[in-house]
Structure formats: C-alpha cells, structure tokens
Amino acid sequence: MSADKAINITLKVWRQKNADAKGALETYKLDGVSTSSSFLEMMDQLNEQLINEGGSPVQFDHDCREGICGSCNMYINGQPHGPASLNTTCQLHMRSFKDGDTIYVEPWRAKAFPVIKDLVVDRSAFDRIQQAGGFVSVNTSGNTQDANAIPIEKDNADMAFDAATCIGCGACVAACKNASASLFVAAKVSQYALLPQGQVEAKDRVLNMVKQAQKEGFGPCSNTGACEVECPKGISLENIARMNREYLAASLSK
Amino acid sequence: MSLDSKIPEGPIADKWTNHKNNIRLVNPANKRNIDVIVVGTGLAGGSASATLAELGYNVKAFCYQDSPRRAHSIAAQGGINAAKNYQGDGDSTYRLFYDTVKGGDYRSREANVYRLAEVSANIIDQCVAQGVPFARDYGGLLDNRSFGGVLVSRTFYAKGQTGQQLLLGAYSAMNRQIAKGKIQMYNRHEMLDVVIVDGKARGIIARNLVTGEIERHSAHAVVLASGGYGNVFFLSTNAMGSNVTAAWKAHKKGAYFANPCFTQIHPTCVPVHGAQQSKLTLMSESLRNDGRIWVPKKKEDAEAVRKGTLKPTDIKEEDRDYYLERRYPSFGNLVPRDVASRAAKERCDAGYGVVDNDTKEGVFLDFASAITRYGKEEANVKGVENPTDAQIKEMGKKVIANKYGNLFDMYKNITAEDPYETPMRIYPAVHYTMGGIWVDYNLMTTVPGLYATGEANFSDHGANRLGASALMQGLADGYFVLPYTIGDYLADDIRTGPIPTDSKAFDEAEKKVKDEINSFLNIKGSKSVDYFHKKLGQIMWNKVGMSRNEQGLKEAIKEIAELRDQFYKDVRVPGSGDEMNAELEKAGRVADFLELGELFARDALEREESCGGHFREEYQTEEGEALRRDDEFTYVAAWEYTGNPSEAILHKEELNYENIELKTRSYK
Numbered sequence: 001m002s003a004d005k006a007i008n009i010t011l012k013v014w015r016q017k018n019a020d021a022k023g024a025l026e027t028y029k030l031d032g033v034s035t036s037s038s039f040l041e042m043m044d045q046l047n048e049q050l051i052n053e054g055g056s057p058v059q060f061d062h063d064c065r066e067g068i069c070g071s072c073n074m075y076i077n078g079q080p081h082g083p084a085s086l087n088t089t090c091q092l093h094m095r096s097f098k099d100g101d102t103i104y105v106e107p108w109r110a111k112a113f114p115v116i117k118d119l120v121v122d123r124s125a126f127d128r129i130q131q132a133g134g135f136v137s138v139n140t141s142g143n144t145q146d147a148n149a150i151p152i153e154k155d156n157a158d159m160a161f162d163a164a165t166c167i168g169c170g171a172c173v174a175a176c177k178n179a180s181a182s183l184f185v186a187a188k189v190s191q192y193a194l195l196p197q198g199q200v201e202a203k204d205r206v207l208n209m210v211k212q213a214q215k216e217g218f219g220p221c222s223n224t225g226a227c228e229v230e231c232p233k234g235i236s237l238e239n240i241a242r243m244n245r246e247y248l249a250a251s252l253s254k
Numbered sequence: 255m256s257l258d259s260k261i262p263e264g265p266i267a268d269k270w271t272n273h274k275n276n277i278r279l280v281n282p283a284n285k286r287n288i289d290v291i292v293v294g295t296g297l298a299g300g301s302a303s304a305t306l307a308e309l310g311y312n313v314k315a316f317c318y319q320d321s322p323r324r325a326h327s328i329a330a331q332g333g334i335n336a337a338k339n340y341q342g343d344g345d346s347t348y349r350l351f352y353d354t355v356k357g358g359d360y361r362s363r364e365a366n367v368y369r370l371a372e373v374s375a376n377i378i379d380q381c382v383a384q385g386v387p388f389a390r391d392y393g394g395l396l397d398n399r400s401f402g403g404v405l406v407s408r409t410f411y412a413k414g415q416t417g418q419q420l421l422l423g424a425y426s427a428m429n430r431q432i433a434k435g436k437i438q439m440y441n442r443h444e445m446l447d448v449v450i451v452d453g454k455a456r457g458i459i460a461r462n463l464v465t466g467e468i469e470r471h472s473a474h475a476v477v478l479a480s481g482g483y484g485n486v487f488f489l490s491t492n493a494m495g496s497n498v499t500a501a502w503k504a505h506k507k508g509a510y511f512a513n514p515c516f517t518q519i520h521p522t523c524v525p526v527h528g529a530q531q532s533k534l535t536l537m538s539e540s541l542r543n544d545g546r547i548w549v550p551k552k553k554e555d556a557e558a559v560r561k562g563t564l565k566p567t568d569i570k571e572e573d574r575d576y577y578l579e580r581r582y583p584s585f586g587n588l589v590p591r592d593v594a595s596r597a598a599k600e601r602c603d604a605g606y607g608v609v610d611n612d613t614k615e616g617v618f619l620d621f622a623s624a625i626t627r628y629g630k631e632e633a634n635v636k637g638v639e640n641p642t643d644a645q646i647k648e649m650g651k652k653v654i655a656n657k658y659g660n661l662f663d664m665y666k667n668i669t670a671e672d673p674y675e676t677p678m679r680i681y682p683a684v685h686y687t688m689g690g691i692w693v694d695y696n697l698m699t700t701v702p703g704l705y706a707t708g709e710a711n712f713s714d715h716g717a718n719r720l721g722a723s724a725l726m727q728g729l730a731d732g733y734f735v736l737p738y739t740i741g742d743y744l745a746d747d748i749r750t751g752p753i754p755t756d757s758k759a760f761d762e763a764e765k766k767v768k769d770e771i772n773s774f775l776n777i778k779g780s781k782s783v784d785y786f787h788k789k790l791g792q793i794m795w796n797k798v799g800m801s802r803n804e805q806g807l808k809e810a811i812k813e814i815a816e817l818r819d820q821f822y823k824d825v826r827v828p829g830s831g832d833e834m835n836a837e838l839e840k841a842g843r844v845a846d847f848l849e850l851g852e853l854f855a856r857d858a859l860e861r862e863e864s865c866g867g868h869f870r871e872e873y874q875t876e877e878g879e880a881l882r883r884d885d886e887f888t889y890v891a892a893w894e895y896t897g898n899p900s901e902a903i904l905h906k907e908e909l910n911y912e913n914i915e916l917k918t919r920s921y922k
Contacts, residue, residue: 004528018833036527038668044532044784051782051837056828059836061320063493065533067664068418069324084667091667116464117834124441127321131433135426136385140305140733142376144383148340151394161387161412164419168323197385 070167080171172227178219186243285310295322298708299479300424301732307431330417331538358716403590455704472753482687488791513689515858520685521594544624625650696739717866779824
C-alpha cells in the first residue's frame with residue numbers, strides 16, 4: 001500500500017475475433033500503471049484506453065478477483081497466471097513488473113480448450129469430466145445419517161480438502177506439454193478416494209472420469225510435473241499417483 | 255395488492271412441519287411433465303437445481319459464468335452455521351433463531367428465521383454425505399469455530415474456503431443430474447427478462463453471451479437465485495459480474511423489492527489502494543476470533559504510521575486503543591458486523607486511521623497476542639520446557655497458519671505486507687445485501703410462479719446478517735425449503751403441458767430486450783460504462799453508505815437520476831450485439847443499478863430510524879449507537895414498481911414478534 005508507484009509498459013496481447021478467425025499478437029503501450037494494481041486492473045486500464053480511443057476492448061474471463069472462482073486464465077510471459085507462484089492472474093500484482101517491461105498475454109493453448117474470443121477459451125470439457133463421475137450419488141433428503149456418525153481421520157480429511165481446493169482454472173493443462181488434464185481429474189478422484197463417502201462408487205468414478213478426459217482430447221500424463229509447479233492452489237502431484245493406483249485397481253477388478 | 259406472507263398457523267416450532275404436512279404434493283410421474291427454470295448456480299441456485307431434478311422435475315439452469323462452479327458463493331470464506339450443538343455449549347434451534355433475529359436487529363420475519371435454524375443441522379448432514387471435506391479434529395469429528403454476534407461455537411468450516419467446498423458440493427450434485435439429463439445447463443447465458451403469461455411467470459428471455467443470440471426459454475415456474483446487488487456501490491467484495499439485473503427485471507414485471515437499503519458493510523476488508531481499484535477483498539470474519547482490532551491512541555502516532563515513519567509494532571501497548579474491547583467488553587472483537595464497521599468509521603473519521611490513501615481510512619487487525627498465546631499452548635503440548643520468545647512465536651505462527659494460512663497469503667499478495675510480522679490493515683467494505691425481492695413463507699414473490707432464494711430474497715437476515723449465515727440460508731432455501739414449497743404451486747400444472755414460446759408475451763418480452771440492447775449500442779457516446787458505474791458507486795458510498803442522513807439521501811436521489819440521464823445520452827458501448835461483448839453486458843447491468851440505486855436511497859430516506867446496517871445520523875443514542883423506532887418501523891418495506899424508481903409505491907408488511915421480545919440490541 002505504501003510503496004505505490006507508476007510504471008509504463010508495453011503489452012503484446014493475443015487478439016482473435018472468434019473461434020474460426022486467425023489470431024495475432026497486437027502491441028499496446030500503457031502508461032501510468034500503479035504497481036499496487038492487480039494484473040486484471042491493468043487490463044481494465046488498457047480496455048478503458050482502447051474504448052476511449054474508439055478501439056475494441058480485449059475480452060477476457062474474470063469474476064471473483066480473489067483467486068478462488070477459477071475464471072481468469074492468462075498465459076503471461078510464457079507462464080500460466082504469470083510469474084508469481086501459487087497465484088491466479090487476478091492475484092498477480094503489477095509490482096511483479098518493472099518500468100519499461102514488455103509483457104506477453106495469451107490465452108490457454110490446448111486442443112480441448114478452443115479459443116472463443118481474444119483471451120477467452122471454452123473450458124466446458126472440465127464440466128463434462130466432472131459430470132462423468134465427480135460426485136457422490138446421494139439425494140437431498142435431510143435424513144442422511146448424522147454428520148458425525150463416521151469419524152474421519154484428520155490427516156485424510158485434510159488431504160481430501162487439499163485436493164478439493166482445485167479451482168478448475170486449467171493452468172495445469174496450459175502448462176503441460178501434452179495438454180493433459182491429469183492433475184485436474186486426479187484432484188477430484190483423490191478427494192473422494194480419501195473419504196469414506198467416496199468409496200461406494202470409487203471404481204466407476206475413476207474409470208469414467210479418465211475416459212471422459214481422453215474423449216475431450218486432453219493428452220496423456222508423462223510425469224513432468226509442470227502442472228504442480230503452475231497450479232495456483234498447489235495441488236500435489238501425489239494426487240496423480242493416487243489416481244493411477246485407483247485406476248489400476250479399478251481396471252483389474254472391473 | 256396487499257401482502258400476504260402466508261405464515262402457517264400454530265406454535266413456531268411446529269409451523270414448518272405442519273406446513274409440509276398440509277401443502278400439496280406432485281406425484282412423481284407428473285413431475286416429469288413439469289419444467290422449472292433456475293437462474294443462478296450459487297449455493298441457492300445450485301442446491302435448488304440439483305434437488306428439484308432429484309425430485310423429478312425438468313430443470314433448466316442458467317449462469318452467466320463459463321461454469322456453474324464459478325458462482326460467487328465460491329468466495330465465501332469463514333464458515334456455515336448450524337445448530338448441531340456438537341460442542342455442548344448450549345446451542346439449540348431456538349438459540350440460532352434468537353441470535354439471527356437479534357443480529358438482524360428485529361427486522362426479519364420470525365417464522366422464516368425459525369425454519370432456517372430448524373433445517374440448519376440437515377445441511378451439515380447432507381454436505382458431509384456429499385463428500386464436502388469440513389475441518390475435523392484429531393478424533394475425526396467435525397470442528398467448529400465462533401463468529402460475530404453469538405456466544406456459542408456453531409460454525410462449521412473448511413479452512414478459509416468454506417464457500418468453495420459447499421459450492422463444489424452443490425455443483426457435484428448438479429453434475430450428477432446434468433449427466434442424467436435432468437438438468438439442462440446453460441452456461442454463459444444471462445437472463446434479461448422474465449416472461450409473464452396470464453399473470454404467471456412462465457419463462458425468461460436470455461442472451462447467449464458467446465453468440466449474442468436472444469433466446470426464449472419457457473417453464474412452469476421460475477426461480478431467481480441470482481444473488482445480491484452490492485455492486486451498486488461499484489467497489490464491493492462481490493464478483494465483478496455480480497448484478498441485480500435478474501432481480502430488477504422481475505421487479506419491473508411486478509415483483510416487489512423489499513428493504514433495498516439494508517446492506518451489509520463488512521468490517522474486515524483490504525483497504526482501497528487507488529483509483530484503478532476494481533473490487534475489494536474480504537478478510538474473513540473468522541479472523542476476529544484471534545485478531546484484535548485497534549488504532550493508535552494518539553493522533554500523531556496515527557499520522558506517523560500513515561507516513562511510514564512509525565511501525566505499528568513499535569507502538570506501545572498503552573498507546574493502543576482496542577476500541578471494540580473498550581466499547582463492547584462482553585462481545586469485544588466479536589461484535590456483529592454492522593457494529594464493528596461503524597466503530598471503525600467512527601475512529602477513522604476522528605483522525606485515527608492508519609492507511610495512507612485518499613481517505614486515510616483503515617484500522618489494525620493484530621495477531622501478535624494470538625501468536626504468543628497459541629505458541630505457549632503448543633510449547634506445553636509438545637513438552638518444550640522454558641521456551642524462548644522466538645520458539646513461542648515460531649510455534650504460534652504455525653497454529654495461525656493452519657487456521658488462516660490462505661487468508662494471510664492472500665493479504666500478503668495484495669498488500670505486500672506480512673501479517674505474521676505486522677498487523678493487517680483493514681477497513682469496512684460493501685459485502686452483502688439483506689434486502690432483495692419480497693417473498694412469502696413459500697419463497698414465492700408477488701408474481702405467481704416466480705420464486706426468489708438465497709441472497710436474492712429479503713427474508714431471513716433483517717437489517718443485518720450474522721457471519722456464516724449466508725451459506726446457511728442459500729443451502730436451506732435450495733436443498734430443503736423451495737423444492738417442497740414449489741410443489742404446492744406446481745400441483746395446478748400437472749395437466750398444463752409444455753409452455754409454448756411463441757405467445758404474445760414472449761414476443762413482447764423479446765422485443766423489449768432487443769430494443770434495449772440496440773439502444774445501448776446506438777448511443778455511441780463518449781464515456782465508458784465503467785465511468786458511470788464508478789460515479790454511481792461514489793454517490794452510493796458517500797451518501798447512502800455506512801452512515802446516512804436526510805439531506806445526503808435527497809441529494810443522492812437527485813444525483814442518481816441525473817447520472818442515469820447522462821448515461822443514456824453519453825455512454826459508449828463498442829462492438830455489436832451478435833458477438834461476445836463484455837461492455838454490452840456491463841451496460842445492461844449498470845443501467846439496472848442506476849435505477850435500483852435510486853430506490854435504495856429512497857428506501858433509506860423513508861426509514862427514519864437506525865437499525866442494523868442502516869444507520870441514520872438523526873437517529874442515534876447519546877453513545878452513538880443505533881436507535882431503532884419500533885413503534886413506527888417494525889415492518890418490511892416492499893416497493894412496487896410504477897415506471898419510475900422514484901415513484902415506487904411503498905407497501906408495508908408488519909412484523910410480529912410473538913416468540914422473541916423486541917429489545918434494544920446490546921453487545922456491551
């Protein structure tokens with residue numbers, strides 16, 4: 001708050017009119033960016049400038065701007081969500097950049113995430129993966145058993161929580177040379193695998209979710225670990241190992 | 255039209271059970287022939303969509319985001335209340351009911367609040383069954399913490415991400431029904447009008463935000479779960495896309511809008527950094543369990559802190575004013591949100607603010623003593639004899655990191671200050687709106703077949719919401735209330751058949767939506783939508799914010815009307831209507847905020863008392879506390895649209911307190 005100053009930057013932003021159009025990087029100069037601004041506030045400033053000049057503002061996905069909704073997805077200087085670790089684009093601040101910097105901003109690049117416009121991509125494949133098995137089949141009744149009826153070991157509950165903090169942004173896919181969704185799928189598989197409530201449907205869940213990910217066009221996992229490095233929520237690679245164990249066990253017994 | 259709240263007869267503890275036993279049901283085979291539209295997929299809309307589909311209805315769910323999982327419930331941090339009494343500290347359904355009515359400063363409807371408290375325990379059972387990973391203690395049972403305005407520990411949580419975990423639970427329940435084909439999900443769609451056929455809500459007009467196409471969707475009933483309208487202030491903790499459009503369009507079609515001036519200003523948010531600020535970030539109320547709020551006792555110290563020449567950690571204990579502990583010894587730092595917010599404003603207005611921004615507004619939230627306290631406990635647990643101060647601090651920091659780690663990280667990210675080493679600087683920000691669409695006990699609005707749930711309705715929180723109760727209400731409405739009460743209405747529709755979309759009502763609604771879009775695009779003025787939104791926000795914050803008076807409110811009403819005129823003359827919306835166009839989306843939302851803002855100020859002007867989050871300077875005690883005027887204002891203000899926000903007609907629903915005595919709220 002106190003060390004606030006203004007910097008001038010050059011932006012190279014991916015512009016693409018629609019899914020069928022050919023895109024290209026456009027260059028923009030932006031002056032007087034406060035280092036206390038978030039990256040998206042800087043993009044707001046760019047858009048305000050474009051609108052005032054009679055141009056067309058850059059379209060990008062964003063909503064909560066608190067790093068939790070998973071909407072924002074910019075590929076900044078060759079990294080999903082930019083240079084800071086454990087961070088979403090909306091929580092990246094301009095103090096990470098210097099006066100005179102040139103910043104490249106691109107959309108996620110993956111076959112399963114087609115570009116809709118500019119920096120906006122279609123991530124509905126993630127929803128379809130969840131629809132294939134990312135749930136416990138329990139109806140709403142008010143008559144399920146008491147919440148404390150099954151004690152859950154704290155370590156397992158904590159690990160399930162850590163896996164469940166995935167925000168579905170797709171940085172793992174964008175970071176992966178194979179555009180694999182393994183970390184995303186594994187996070188959900190792990191959450192349920194670690195909880196007693198997830199056991200009943202565990203086998204179908206892992207088989208169906210993995211199958212759907214393949215069908216959507218996400219690539220295979222080659223254990224490079226780029227996903228874990230770029231994940232804004234620090235979802236651990238151990239989850240992929242757990243998913244693989246679950247998958248193997250399910251394949252052998254089905 | 256007179257307001258009928260349809261509160262069932264009988265003792266309060268039996269009302270809901272009796273009501274459920276007496277309302278009509280729809281046979282499972284007939285449910286298959288009935289369609290329900292749900293607008294919004296947060297906790298209220300997601301849970302309602304899933305449950306309605308489980309029951310057998312055909313659900314069409316809409317959200318403006320690219321996935322239902324992104325609704326802003328996801329950002330709720332601290333927790334969800336439930337009267338489970340797992341801690342054995344004397345909690346009960348009655349106590350949760352009492353705390354909520356008292357916390358709401360006696361401006362909520364008793365019967366609705368009791369029902370909320372009653373079903374709260376079912377929510378926790380349901381969520382655990384879904385695999386929501388709540389925090390647990392070493393025995394494997396669920397952990398609880400306390401929140402403001404109560405004297406028990408009834409808040410269930412998942413670190414600082416409770417909203418995320420609950421929403422993903424509701425999303426998973428939706429996914430199961432989407433996979434079955436029972437829910438048709440419309441992502442990236444925005445509702446732009448409700449369609450009324452023969453006096454009943456029978457569908458909506460929605461814009462496909464990818465193609466720009468205007469679509470007609472019909473159903474036998476429409477549920478609005480579209481959240482609150484805090485973004486009328488431009489800066490708030492709401493998501494950038496959160497808006498009033500669905501609720502406002504419904505209001506214009508006949509749904510009364512209740513208590514619009516009841517807004518919650520949350521005491522602990524990261525202060526404004528500058529002109530480019532696009533939104534504000536909340537620091538969970540749970541932090542007040544362990545954080546102590548203070549400002550310097552001496553003005554010169556406050557000034558030195560702002561200049562950066564004095565570190566807060568160098569200010570001696572006796573030179574600090576822990577003003578909440580001083581003013582409210584029995585609740586201390588855990589007073590309700592409205593009380594904490596006003597107290598912060600009082601100190602900053604008096605010149606003790608600690609943030610170096612335009613308004614010098616900010617106070618400290620300090621964890622140093624909690625770190626020491628927990629460090630000593632850990633030393634005992636771990637058997638460290640004669641621990642050094644450094645060891646204590648290290649161990650204490652770990653405990654704090656475990657409880658609030660993600661919040662501390664977020665704070666550091668935004669401000670570049672480390673809250674483990676120096677106190678957080680915080681200030682109140684708009685967070686939640688207690689007001690909303692008027693609904694009866696069945697959650698039906700004044701338009702037959704049109705329902706409102708969650709933050710979009712007004713019913714449960716009165717003039718102030720207690721912490722961890724928004725999640726409770728959203729899920730109570732969606733999982734356990736609406737799916738049953740809606741059956742009573744839909745029982746008449748078992749022979750209706752599909753609602754056609756080629757009727758005159760749909761034609762007219764669609765035309766109106768298209769005309770409005772074209773009008774925005776054709777103004778071709780000189781100023782961006784954000785320019786107007788920021789202007790509106792300034793008027794709202796300065797004159798209709800934490801403290802209000804007659805003169806300011808009258809000025810606000812005039813200024814908002816003028817700004818609205820200017821907007822329709824001079825806004826610039828680039829691009830076209832038949833493509834993805836964020837500026838066009840914003841234009842529609844801001845146009846509605848420009849109308850709502852005026853009604854909001856009018857409601858605040860009309861309510862000549864102070865209660866909860868509504869503080870009228872003319873009505874305060876000698877000590878500066880809110881002065882309620884029960885004789886004249888124990889009612890819900892439900893506004894009827896007449897074509898112009900300033901000419902709305904006020905209808906009053908009298909509030910009767912049969913189970914709780916009306917008292918002056920005291921947290922001293």
